[in-house]
């Protein structure tokens with residue numbers, strides 16, 4: 001493991017190191033009645049989802065990308081007593097479990113091997129999965145008025161989408177305060193990894209630190225964040241991310257001199273376009289993959305450092321089409337590629353994450369196999385499109401871009 005300084009300096013430069021989280025126990029806890037609350041549109045064939053995810057991971061490993069598994073990083077930090085307490089103090093206490101249950105569970109978890117404990121923290125825990133002798137008298141209230149086993153720890157199936165719960169922006173990371181409750185607990189695990197894992201011991205900036213703080217209306221998710229290079233960061237503000245978060249991150253970046261301009265795009269608040277990366281991803285220095293009906297509806301604002309303003313940030317409205325605004329900012333004429341499957345077909349390709357591709361190097365992207373028109377049009381524009389199976393992984397509404405958290409990526413411009 002290296003102690004080099006980490007950072008993500010573009011969306012399309014050579015990817016060196018990335019974090020993923022393969023499907024598993026959390027997805028076995030998805031049912032038709034709970035999956036929507038957990039932000040999945042259907043239940044999964046978990047073994048198939050795991051095989052498909054492995055295809056994706058292997059594509060990256062074959063290209064010498066260091067693919068880190070979130071579970072492994074978590075198991076490593078759970079071996080460190082201070083990190084284990086940092087997580088368990090916040091996850092297993094009177095407020096989360098009740099008096100007595102917290103003490104009994106904590107004693108059991110304190111003894112548990114780290115990999116197993118990590119599986120429970122990500123995958124969830126149902127009361128009847130706990131050995132009978134763990135609890136004193138305190139578990140009985142869970143069974144009053146119900147034959148259903150109670151979820152003691154809710155599963156976190158959206159850890160599959162490592163893009164969102166934390167995001168590297170140039171030489172630092174933001175720790176997301178996620179919008180929906182189903183995802184709000186993911187960041188504790190990420191915070192522990194960044195704080196305690198030897199891989200991250202080297203100093204780096206933290207643009208936003210959210211655990212243990214009253215975050216008010218601060219909401220941000222990594223799928224909305226793109227450090228595209230030349231000191232510019234794109235941020236989507238739609239269903240999930242708010243100006244409160246964007247302006248705090250911008251201020252941290254400006255104060256450190258790590259960025260000069262944040263281009264914030266106001267997007268419709270809808271599930272299909274929950275993040276910027278569901279309608280816009282970069283494939284090479286010039287080619288961008290877009291869903292034009294949403295991109296065209298976006299309003300764009302720029303944040304820049306300005307000491308004459310009270311908050312130290314000047315906000316201006318950028319006239320015009322989003323792709324043109326970004327082209328002008330980069331000084332590169334971007335070529336937008338889109339689906340030509342017709343109005344209905346294009347809407348389905350967007351829904352199935354056709355626009356959510358991840359670049360492994362300039363001009364080489366990973367895409368879902370089902371988005372025939374977008375993939376063909378990207379190829380026609382000179383992009384190498386590596387396809388992965390989509391039927392299971394796509395049920396959570398996320399593609400290759402969502403399933404990766406780049407930690408080290410080269411600049412391009």
Ligand SMILES: NC(=[NH2+])NCCC[C@H](N)C(=O)O
Nearest residue numbers: 039161223275396397398402
């Ligand atoms: N970067 C992304 N587009 N992530 C997609 C996340 C999907 C996930 N089910 C959610 O609703 O949060």
